[in-house]
Amino acid sequence: MTFKEEIKRRRTFGIISHPDAGKTTLTEKLLLFGGAIHVAGAVKSNKIKKTATSDFMEIEKQRGISVATSVMGFDYNGYKVNILDTPGHQDFAEDTYRTLTAVDSVIIVVDAAKGVETQTRKLMEVCRMRHTPVIVFINKLDRPGKDPFELLDEVEEELKIKVRPLAWPMGSGDQFQGVYNIFEESLYLFTPNKQTLEDGIEIKDIHDPQLEEFVTPRAASTLREELELIDGVYPEFEHEAYLKGTLAPVFFGSALNNFGVRELLHAFLKLAPSPRPSITDKRVVEPEEEAFTGFVFKIHANMDPNHRNRLAFVKICSGHFQRNTNYMHVGLKKQMKFSSPTAFMAEKKSIIDEAFPGDIVGIPDSGNFKIGDTLTEGEILNFKGLPSFSPELFRYIENADPMKSKQLAKGIDQLMDEGVAQLFVSQFNGRKIIGTVGALQFEVIQYRLLHEYSASCRYEPINLYKACWIKSNDKAELEDFKKRKNQYMAKDKYGRDVFLADSSYMLQMAQESFKKLEFHFTSEF
Known part of the structure; x- marks a missing residue:
C-alpha cells in the first residue's frame, strides 16, 4: 500500500459527552465491530486505563469514572480506525480538551432523556474553536426520552450548530421499534441484544407498502410524516459543511443494545475526514x-x-x-x-x-x-492548539515534609508537565498556587506526589475566582496595571503574566478600566 493510501484509510476521532451518556459503552461496541474485542464488556472490565493503572487510579476504581483518555486502534473494512475515548467527568476536562487537538473529527454522544448537558456544551466550544467536524449520536432510545424533534432543536440551540438527521427513530422507550437509516435508505428493526448484529432491510421508497410488513401501520404512517417534515425543516446534508464543522449529521440508537452503532460506524467511515493539515x-x-x-x-x-x-x-x-x-x-x-x-x-x-x-x-x-x-526530522517548528484553560479552583501548595523539598519540587514540575493542573507563583509573596478545573485533581496530585515521589504536601485555601493571561502593546498601561494589582499578579511556569482575579466583579472592572489590555482565558493567544 502506498504512503498516500495509508493516510487516506485512516480515521482518528474522539468520542465526547457528559458523564453517563454512554460514551464508554459506544466505544466498546465500536471495538466489537472492529473485531478488537470478542465480547462486549471486555473493554470495561479490562480497559487500557485498567492495565495502565498507576496507583492513583484507585480513585478511578473507587468512583467508577474514566480519569484518563484511552487510545484504541483497529482495522475495519479496509480502514484503520483510531478511537480516543475521553474522560467525561468535568474534573478531568483538561485532558479531554487536549485530546481534541489530536483528533480529526468527533462523535458527540447525547442521552435521549437528558438532552445536551453542561460538559457537552463546553467540549463543543473546543470543537468550534478548531472547526472540528462533529457527528451527533443520540443514545438510549430504548428508554423513555424526549421527542426527537425537541432533541434536535436542543442540539442546535445548545451546541450552536446546524443539524441534519441521517437516521430517524420509530418511537422510544417501550414503544421503540427501530430506526430508518436515511443515509443508506434501509430499515433496522429493534431487538434488544447486547452481543449480535442485525442486518437492515433495504427500503428505497419509504411509501412502498412493503414497510407495513415490518412495522405497524400507525408506526409506518408516523415515520412517513416525520421524514417529510425533516426534508421540509432541515437543510440537505452537505458533506462540505460537515467537514467545515458547521453542520452535524445526527444518528439515533442504543449503544448498550448494540443498536444503530454499525450504521453510525459505516456512515462515519464514509463521511469523516482522513488526517487533516x-x-x-x-x-x-x-x-x-x-x-x-x-x-x-x-x-x-x-x-x-x-x-x-x-x-x-x-x-x-x-x-x-x-x-x-x-x-x-x-x-x-x-x-x-x-x-x-x-x-x-x-x-x-x-x-x-x-x-x-x-x-x-x-x-x-x-x-x-x-x-x-x-x-x-530537523525542521524547527511548534504545533499550535494545545491550550491550557483558565483554572477555576485554586489552593496554595505547601511542603509538609521539609526533608523532601527536592522531591516535592521535582514531583510538582513533572505533574505540571503532564498537564494535571497549572502552577502559578504569586509575585506578591512568592508562594506556589495550584490551579485546576476540578476539585478531584487536588486529591490526584496529593496522592501521586506521595506515592510516586515520596513527597507529602498540604493545601491552604485561597479565595480566587479566575486566572487570566494578560498582554498589551501598551507597555506603560501594562506596567501600571501590574503595579496596581500587585497582590493579584502571578507568573505561570513559562514566566508569562497571569492576573488572579478574586471575583467576577473585580475582573469586569479591570477589563473596563484597562481598555488596552488583552485578557485571555486560554494560555494560547
Whole structure:
C-alpha cells in the first residue's frame, strides 16, 4: 500500500459527552465491530486505563469514572480506525480538551432523556474553536426520552450548530421499534441484544407498502410524516459543511443494545475526514509531506507501577514514523531515537516498527517531554492548539515534609508537565498556587506526589475566582496595571503574566478600566 493510501484509510476521532451518556459503552461496541474485542464488556472490565493503572487510579476504581483518555486502534473494512475515548467527568476536562487537538473529527454522544448537558456544551466550544467536524449520536432510545424533534432543536440551540438527521427513530422507550437509516435508505428493526448484529432491510421508497410488513401501520404512517417534515425543516446534508464543522449529521440508537452503532460506524467511515493539515507557528503541515512531524498531546506517568515509567502520546501529523530512527526534539534541540514505540489495541499495548499520519504512538519517556513538544526530522517548528484553560479552583501548595523539598519540587514540575493542573507563583509573596478545573485533581496530585515521589504536601485555601493571561502593546498601561494589582499578579511556569482575579466583579472592572489590555482565558493567544 502506498504512503498516500495509508493516510487516506485512516480515521482518528474522539468520542465526547457528559458523564453517563454512554460514551464508554459506544466505544466498546465500536471495538466489537472492529473485531478488537470478542465480547462486549471486555473493554470495561479490562480497559487500557485498567492495565495502565498507576496507583492513583484507585480513585478511578473507587468512583467508577474514566480519569484518563484511552487510545484504541483497529482495522475495519479496509480502514484503520483510531478511537480516543475521553474522560467525561468535568474534573478531568483538561485532558479531554487536549485530546481534541489530536483528533480529526468527533462523535458527540447525547442521552435521549437528558438532552445536551453542561460538559457537552463546553467540549463543543473546543470543537468550534478548531472547526472540528462533529457527528451527533443520540443514545438510549430504548428508554423513555424526549421527542426527537425537541432533541434536535436542543442540539442546535445548545451546541450552536446546524443539524441534519441521517437516521430517524420509530418511537422510544417501550414503544421503540427501530430506526430508518436515511443515509443508506434501509430499515433496522429493534431487538434488544447486547452481543449480535442485525442486518437492515433495504427500503428505497419509504411509501412502498412493503414497510407495513415490518412495522405497524400507525408506526409506518408516523415515520412517513416525520421524514417529510425533516426534508421540509432541515437543510440537505452537505458533506462540505460537515467537514467545515458547521453542520452535524445526527444518528439515533442504543449503544448498550448494540443498536444503530454499525450504521453510525459505516456512515462515519464514509463521511469523516482522513488526517487533516496541522497548524504550526511557522506554516501549515500537510499529512502527505515526506518529512516526519508529530506532537505530544498527553503524558501518562507511571503506566507500569513496577517500573515507574512515563509514556508520551504522540500524534503523527506528517511523514512516515519509524522505530530506531533519529528524530529531533525541537524544545531540547537534540536528536532522539525510540527503540520501543507502542500502539494501543483496546487493552493490549504492542511495539510497532512504523506509523503513519493520524496514528497515535506511545513513546517511553524518562522526563524529556512535556505537553505540546514537537518531534521533527530537523525542521524547527511548534504545533499550535494545545491550550491550557483558565483554572477555576485554586489552593496554595505547601511542603509538609521539609526533608523532601527536592522531591516535592521535582514531583510538582513533572505533574505540571503532564498537564494535571497549572502552577502559578504569586509575585506578591512568592508562594506556589495550584490551579485546576476540578476539585478531584487536588486529591490526584496529593496522592501521586506521595506515592510516586515520596513527597507529602498540604493545601491552604485561597479565595480566587479566575486566572487570566494578560498582554498589551501598551507597555506603560501594562506596567501600571501590574503595579496596581500587585497582590493579584502571578507568573505561570513559562514566566508569562497571569492576573488572579478574586471575583467576577473585580475582573469586569479591570477589563473596563484597562481598555488596552488583552485578557485571555486560554494560555494560547
